[in-house]
Amino acid sequence: xxxxxxxxxxxxxxxxxxxxxxxxxxxxxxxxxxxxxxxxxxxxxxxxxxxxxxxxxxxxxxxxxxxxxxxxxxxxxxxxxxxxxxxxxxxxxxxxxxxxxxxxxxxxxxxxxxxxxxxxxxxxxxxxxxxxxxxxxxxxxxxxxxxxxxxxxxxxxxxxxxxxxxxxxxxxxxxxxxxxxxxxxxxxxxxxxxxxxxxxxxxxxxxxx
Amino acid sequence: xxxxxxxxxxxxxxxxxxxxxxxxxxxxxxxxxxxxxxxxxxxxxxxxxxxxxxxxxxxxxxxxxxxxxxxxxxxxxxxxxxxxxxxxxxxxxxxxxxxxxxxxxxxxxxxxxxxxxxxxxxxxxxxxxxxxxxxxxxxxxxxxxxxxxxxxxxxxxxxxxxxxxxxxxxxxxxxxxxxxxxxxxxxxxxxxxxxxxxxxxxxxxxxxxxxxxxxxxxxxxxxxxxxxxxxxxxxxxxxxxxxxxxxxxxxxxxxxxxxxxxxxxxxxxxxxxxxxxxxxxxxxxxxxxxxxxxxxxxxxxxxxxxxxxxxxxxxx
Amino acid sequence: xxxxxxxxxxxxxxxxxxxxxxxxxxxxxxxxxxxxxxxxxxxxxxxxxxxxxxxxxxxxxxxxxxxxxxxxxxxxxxxxxxxxxxxxxxxxxxxxxxxxxxxxxxxxxxxxxxxxxxxxxxxxxxxxxxxxxxxxxxxxxxxxxxxxxxxxxxxxxxxxxxxxxxxxxxxxxxxxxxxxxxxxxxxxxxxxxxxxxxxxxxxxxxxxxxxxxxxxxxxxxxxxxxxxxxxxxxxxxxxxxxxxxxxxxxxxxxxxxxxxxxxxxxxxxxxxxxxxxxxxxxxxxxxxxxxxxxxxxxxxxxxxxxxxxxxxxxxxxxxxxxxxxxxxxxxxxxxxxxxxxxxxxxxxxxxxxxxxxxxxxxxxxxxxxxxxxxxxxxxxxxxxxxxxxxxxxxxxxxxxxxxxxxxxxxxxxxxxxxxxxxxxxxxxxxxxxxxxxxxxxxxxxxxxxxxxxxxxxxxxxxxxx
Ligand code: NA
Ligand code: NA
Numbered sequence: 006x007x008x009x010x011x012x013x014x015x016x017x018x019x020x021x022x023x024x025x026x027x028x029x030x031x032x033x034x035x036x037x038x039x040x041x042x043x044x045x046x047x048x049x050x051x052x053x054x055x056x057x058x059x060x061x062x063x064x065x066x067x068x069x070x071x072x073x074x075x076x077x078x079x080x081x082x083x084x085x086x087x088x089x090x091x092x093x094x095x096x097x098x099x100x101x102x103x104x105x106x107x108x109x110x111x112x113x114x115x116x117x118x119x120x121x122x123x124x125x126x127x128x129x130x131x132x133x134x135x136x137x138x139x140x141x142x143x144x145x146x147x148x149x150x151x152x153x154x155x156x157x158x159x160x161x162x163x164x165x166x167x168x169x170x171x172x173x174x175x176x177x178x179x180x181x182x183x184x185x186x187x188x189x190x191x192x193x194x195x196x197x198x199x200x201x202x203x204x205x206x207x208x209x210x211x212x213x214x
Numbered sequence: 215x216x217x218x219x220x221x222x223x224x225x226x227x228x229x230x231x232x233x234x235x236x237x238x239x240x241x242x243x244x245x246x247x248x249x250x251x252x253x254x255x256x257x258x259x260x261x262x263x264x265x266x267x268x269x270x271x272x273x274x275x276x277x278x279x280x281x282x283x284x285x286x287x288x289x290x291x292x293x294x295x296x297x298x299x300x301x302x303x304x305x306x307x308x309x310x311x312x313x314x315x316x317x318x319x320x321x322x323x324x325x326x327x328x329x330x331x332x333x334x335x336x337x338x339x340x341x342x343x344x345x346x347x348x349x350x351x352x353x354x355x356x357x358x359x360x361x362x363x364x365x366x367x368x369x370x371x372x373x374x375x376x377x378x379x380x381x382x383x384x385x386x387x388x389x390x391x392x393x394x395x396x397x398x399x400x401x402x403x404x405x406x407x408x409x410x411x412x413x414x415x416x417x418x419x420x421x422x423x424x425x426x427x428x429x430x431x432x433x434x435x436x437x438x439x440x441x442x443x444x445x446x447x448x449x450x451x452x453x454x455x456x457x458x459x460x461x462x463x464x465x466x467x468x469x470x471x472x473x474x475x476x477x478x479x480x481x482x483x484x485x486x487x488x489x490x491x492x493x494x495x496x497x498x499x500x501x502x503x504x505x506x507x508x509x510x511x512x513x514x515x516x517x518x519x520x521x522x523x524x525x526x527x528x529x530x
Numbered sequence: 531x532x533x534x535x536x537x538x539x540x541x542x543x544x545x546x547x548x549x550x551x552x553x554x555x556x557x558x559x560x561x562x563x564x565x566x567x568x569x570x571x572x573x574x575x576x577x578x579x580x581x582x583x584x585x586x587x588x589x590x591x592x593x594x595x596x597x598x599x600x601x602x603x604x605x606x607x608x609x610x611x612x613x614x615x616x617x618x619x620x621x622x623x624x625x626x627x628x629x630x631x632x633x634x635x636x637x638x639x640x641x642x643x644x645x646x647x648x649x650x651x652x653x654x655x656x657x658x659x660x661x662x663x664x665x666x667x668x669x670x671x672x673x674x675x676x677x678x679x680x681x682x683x684x685x686x687x688x689x690x691x692x693x694x695x696x697x698x699x700x701x702x703x704x705x706x707x708x709x710x711x712x713x714x715x716x717x718x719x720x721x722x723x724x725x726x727x728x729x730x731x732x733x734x735x736x737x738x739x740x741x742x743x744x745x746x747x748x749x750x751x752x753x754x755x756x757x758x759x760x761x762x763x764x765x766x767x768x769x770x771x772x773x774x775x776x777x778x779x780x781x782x783x784x785x786x787x788x789x790x791x792x793x794x795x796x797x798x799x800x801x802x803x804x805x806x807x808x809x810x811x812x813x814x815x816x817x818x819x820x821x822x823x824x825x826x827x828x829x830x831x832x833x834x835x836x837x838x839x840x841x842x843x844x845x846x847x848x849x850x851x852x853x854x855x856x857x858x859x860x861x862x863x864x865x866x867x868x869x870x871x872x873x874x875x876x877x878x879x880x881x882x883x884x885x886x887x888x889x890x891x892x893x894x895x896x897x898x899x900x901x902x903x904x905x906x907x908x909x910x911x912x913x914x915x916x917x918x919x920x921x922x923x924x925x926x927x928x929x930x931x932x933x934x935x936x937x938x939x940x941x942x943x944x945x946x947x948x949x950x951x952x953x954x955x956x957x958x959x960x961x962x963x964x965x966x967x968x969x970x971x972x973x974x975x976x977x978x979x980x981x982x983x984x985x986x987x988x989x990x991x992x993x994x995x
Contacts, residue, residue, distance in 0.1 A: 219847070225907070225908065251849075253846060255713075255846075256843075256845075256846030256847070256849070257843070257846050257847060258594075258598075259598045259599070261598075262594055262598050265594060266591070266594075269586075269587055269590040269591065270587050271587060271590070271591045378791060382603075382791050382793075385715075385717060385791055386791060389780075389790065389791070391790055391791060
């Protein structure tokens with residue numbers, strides 16, 4: 006099971022687009038991390054409020070549930086860019102050259118198919134909860150404090166749309182590699198051997214150990 | 215042959231027995247031509263059941279109004295605190311009266327849904343630990359697990375509604391996160407809060423949740439006449455079966471209280487009247503004006519509940 | 531075509547996509563989506579005019595799942611548990627833990643190896659990630675063992691095996707995932723992990739002492755620490771104790787008046803480690819890195835979760851889990867033998883798959899079958915097959931499969947812990963680590979056998995709660 010990989014860069018248009026998208030993806034991932042941090046602070050606030058001041062945070066559960074989509078989806082394109090979503094690469098890991106790019110292209114096209122469908126479906130899910138004519142535009146509200154749910158539903162199609170952009174770039178990258186028979190194409194995650202991967206994992210901890 | 219998927223949640227329990235009965239009756243009456251496949255959580259999350267109906271994912275579903283008030287504003291009238299509903303029969307009567315109101319029908323139609331029947335729930339009385347709280351002053355600072363209108367009612371008398379999910383309610387009570395939990399009897403049993411309780415308020419009757427069963431309009435209209443007739447005619451029988459079955463559970467409830475050594479607390483009429491005045495009136499008025507401002511006949515709906523309640527009592 | 535057949539074809543399609551290297555999360559999501567469309571269109575008798583309708587309904591069903599399933603308070607434990615692990619590096623808790631374990635336990639035969647096992651177990655109490663634990667201790671513990679003459683392969687094996695403890699001893703992201711999938715109480719499952727985790731550590735320690743007595747592969751005991759030095763080693767490791775105590779007090783308070791729910795416990799634990807890391811010099815740059823790393827791992831896990839849940843939603847419409855349980859319960863084999871076969875199947879599958887992916891993909895079908903074997907989800911102790919109530923069986927099976935998943939981290943051909951240890955130490959090949967870790971297979975096999983034979987080891991603690 007491989008998690009990480011490397012992405013090569015050069016001065017081509019594709020690579021420039023790849024690098025142009027990274028700051029947005031990374032910023033969204035950072036927002037997701039910050040949402041985890043907020044979640045942690047919320048719990049401390051809720052516990053101490055209840056324990057020491059008899060004033061629990063109203064709607065604590067509602068707030069957590071509203072925060073979870075921000076945590077779970079915002080970083081999705083960033084992880085895809087670096088090839089971080091888990092897969093089993095025993096078979097593709099053994100392939101080289103055009104055969105490898107063909108398999109990568111097929112699976113990336115399939116992912117695109119799924120995500121485009123999910124942009125549609127998750128937008129519909131958002132749309133059912135959203136009504137401009139209502140107070141707080143809300144047509145779906147939380148159980149405890151009546152928080153509108155549409156903002157956290159909107160996160161999903163937004164994050165998936167950025168992922169669509171990322172997938173289009175990767176399809177371009179793999180397609181180009183397939184047609185030109187490239188060895189080390191840019192803008193796509195290249196499989197690291199499991200040894201390289203372990204070394205990268207170890208190096209990540211180097212400064213801190 | 216017609217096969218309907220029905221989305222409910224949790225496990226099969228008193229709360230779902232009318233649906234099981236309905237499925238049985240419908241199949242019987244149509245000679246197996248019209249069957250229902252009841253799924254406990256496999257088709258949707260409970261709070262998305264109405265969405266599932268609206269997109270045509272399944273043909274029938276159960277949900278509770280308080281799960282998402284903004285999806286079903288009209289029937290939240292039935293979750294107002296201290297409506298004065300005392301029995302499950304009264305709960306059925308007021309629910310079905312409101313379900314038939316044009317505002318309710320219209321709001322459900324926006325979800326491509328129509329109300330079929332209710333799942334009457336008894337009043338959400340509280341269980342608690344420590345000394346029984348049977349005076350209004352004792353609710354001050356009490357941490358209570360209660361949602362929606364009931365939570366607001368307790369807040370009005372100084373209690374502190376505390377967010378925990380129903381599955382964490384037992385743990386929250388055991389650990390002192392909350393002092394009291396408001397549930398119907400079957401939930402006190404199935405979530406184990408009764409095991410931790412020292413007392414239960416037998417007559418506080420602060421309100422309950424309203425959980426209708428709805429069907430997809432397209433699916434309903436595409437039934438054959440015989441099938442529709444079988445469905446419609448089975449609703450009263452299914453409700454009767456539910457009431458009978460829940461009645462058994464309520465009888466057992468007294469035994470459970472005794473078995474677990476839980477004290478049955480009776481509040482004085484004066485205390486309850488006091489609670490009503492402090493909590494129920496302002497919450498109701500706020501609800502009515504909120505609804506009216508959104509173009510929903512709040513006052514009319516509330517009056518409908520009261521008239522139906524009177525009518526039901528006069529009939530008995 | 532009947533629904534079950536469609537369910538089987540779609541499942542075969544899913545496995546084919548996983549084998550050709552499609553990301554597991556998206557393979558599962560796509561399989562689920564295709565399955566939903568197929569099922570619906572099959573219901574429309576493949577009428578071409580109604581394909582659009584079948585597609586639209588399926589898109590909308592699938593499109594609900596990601597938001598709907600992720601908005602869960604119980605799942606919020608996963609990011610906080612992951613955050614704790616990253617913050618723990620910056621709080622320098624790992625080296626403190628090893629130093630304390632060394633001073634207290636290194637005097638026994640095989641002392642440094644035993645200390646390593648206990649230090650990894652201690653670190654496991656703040657970290658949910660097995661692979662990270664192995665990487666950290668490969669750097670801290672292996673040099674010390676080599677210094678006093680340990681066999682290189684053996685030292686590496688100790689670290690690779692010790693790393694696996696992180697997912698059994700709470701906090702554990704994988705136990706939370708199990709609890710969510712099977713809809714059981716998260717607190718009970720986390721609590722249930724304590725004793726089997728500690729038990730595994732003790733079995734490892736006993737094995738090491740045995741090897742130290744019989745073979746020459748381990749170095750001499752390390753003695754000479756004074757009691758003063760021993761006690762002095764404790765304060766730097768204290769935050770770990772604080773976090774453990776907090777989680778215990780949140781999950782189950784022996785003294786009655788506890789502080790909150792397990793979800794709050796995880797978050798408060800993370801906060802303490804955060805404060806500790808700040809005190810030990812963590813800066814914004816490092817915090818930002820920790821947050822992005824947390825986000826990456828969290829997103830990766832959540833993507834698998836919702837992807838698989840789209841597939842599970844399809845299974846719900848096809849009722850495949852029901853059919854599989856029906857089939858399992860009609861088998862004439864003894865139920866215990868069936869359970870053992872299921873565990874062995876996990877051992878084989880785990881050789882090729884990631885632990886989280888493996889559990890998420892298989893549990894929706896396997897779990898109901900195991901519960902049916904025991905006599906149903908709500909079966910009482912007296913009427914059950916395995917001598918435990920339905921909810922207790924859920925806890926027991928959870929600990930067993932997580933232990934299996936951990937076992938797979940040290941088995942060839944792709945036991946990730948072994949690769950990580952070899953990656954940290956350039957002087958060690960992967961084969962060396964696999965060789966060194968072999969004795970621990972036996973320890974794990976013994977542990978799993980004991981957990982199967984004596985469920986009380988798992989169930990005693992949660993039965994108190
Ligand atoms: Na752990
Ligand atoms: Na493995």
